[in-house]
Amino acid sequence: xxxxxxxxxxxxxxxxxxxxxxxxxxxxxxxxxxxxxxxxxxxxxxxxxxxxxxxxxxxxxxxxxxxxxxxxxxxxxxxxxxxxxxxxxxxxxxxxxxxxxxxxxxxxxxxxxxxxxxxxxxxxxxxxxxxxxxxxxxxxxxxxxxxxxxxxxxxxxxxxxxxxxxxxxxxxxxxxxxxxxxxxxxxxxxxxxxxxxxxxxxxxxxxxxxxxxxxxxxxxxxxxxxxx
Numbered sequence: 001x002x003x004x005x006x007x008x009x010x011x012x013x014x015x016x017x018x019x020x021x022x023x024x025x026x027x028x029x030x031x032x033x034x035x036x037x038x039x040x041x042x043x044x045x046x047x048x049x050x051x052x053x054x055x056x057x058x059x060x061x062x063x064x065x066x067x068x069x070x071x072x073x074x075x076x077x078x079x080x081x082x083x084x085x086x087x088x089x090x091x092x093x094x095x096x097x098x099x100x101x102x103x104x105x106x107x108x109x110x111x112x113x114x115x116x117x118x119x120x121x122x123x124x125x126x127x128x129x130x131x132x133x134x135x136x137x138x139x140x141x142x143x144x145x146x147x148x149x150x151x152x153x154x155x156x157x158x159x160x161x162x163x164x165x166x167x168x169x170x171x172x173x174x175x176x177x178x179x180x181x182x183x184x185x186x187x188x189x190x191x192x193x194x195x196x197x198x199x200x201x202x203x204x205x206x207x208x209x210x211x212x213x214x215x216x217x218x219x220x221x222x223x224x225x226x227x228x
Contacts, residue, residue, distance in 0.1 A: 027094050027221070029206055056193075057162030059203040060085065060151065060210075073227050077214045084210030086112040088149040089138040092206075092216040093130025096224070100124065104134035105219020108141050108148070109212050116141055117215075121223035130220065131157050132185040139192035139199070147198045153206035153213060157189075161201060165190045 013031040072080065087110055095102025102125040107117040118137050122130070131154040138150050152158060165186050168175050173183065180186060193201060204213050222228050 027096050056200045057158050058200060071221050071224055072218050073225065074215060074218050077218050081209055081211040081214050084212060088151055089141060090151045090212040090216040091134035091138045092153060092220040093134040094127050094220055095125045095130055099126045102130045103220045103223040104130045104137065105216045106134050106138040106141065107212055107215050107219060117219060119219035119222050128156065129182055129185060132182055132189055136189050136192060139196055142196060142199065144195050146196055149200045149202055151202055151204040151213065153204055155203050158201055158203045160186060161190055161193050
């Protein structure tokens with residue numbers, strides 16, 4: 001069965017191919033414990049509070065999560081969703097299956113208007129590589145004196161850059177146990193993060209009705225559609 005990584009707890013989980021076939025374009029992001037249906041019913045609480053750590057890391061919650069993912073076009077996202085922050089740079093990335101082909105997206109927004117957006121794809125990648133790539137492209141959009149907030153729905157990416165990577169760098173890019181996965185992307189992203197000292201990196205809940213997170217998700221899955 002195809003394997004995926006939970007966006008809440010980072011654990012790997014499997015979904016049967018028959019289940020995936022029922023929902024074309026669906027990218028499972030949550031394990032059973034953290035599934036939107038279970039969270040909505042009170043079975044498991046998803047934290048929306050700020051996490052401790054570096055001075056520029058944080059989180060932004062959202063409304064009620066939807067049950068399944070939708071492979072929407074940008075126009076459909078704009079018609080369907082209205083909530084969430086109206087300023088910042090929003091990013092997303094994924095692969096289907098994981099690992100497998102995937103894409104990334106980043107959109108820069110001011111006062112609810114798109115300043116610029118970017119997206120791309122890779123024939124063989126992973127969820128984490130696409131999330132990291134989306135954040136790299138987000139920082140590349142911005143001048144070094146920017147004061148924007150960059151949003152990602154990957155807690156792993158936020159923790160990696162705001163908590164762990166600075167320590168790995170100080171130790172000559174070594175960690176106490178095991179290898180540093182996606183090292184070249186982590187190094188590039190940390191350098192860009194450090195080059196934008198007035199920007200913040202924050203977590204935002206995936207698929208909770210936040211318009212620009214949904215927009216970034218649509219960009220990241222554009223490779224699966226004929227219409228952007």
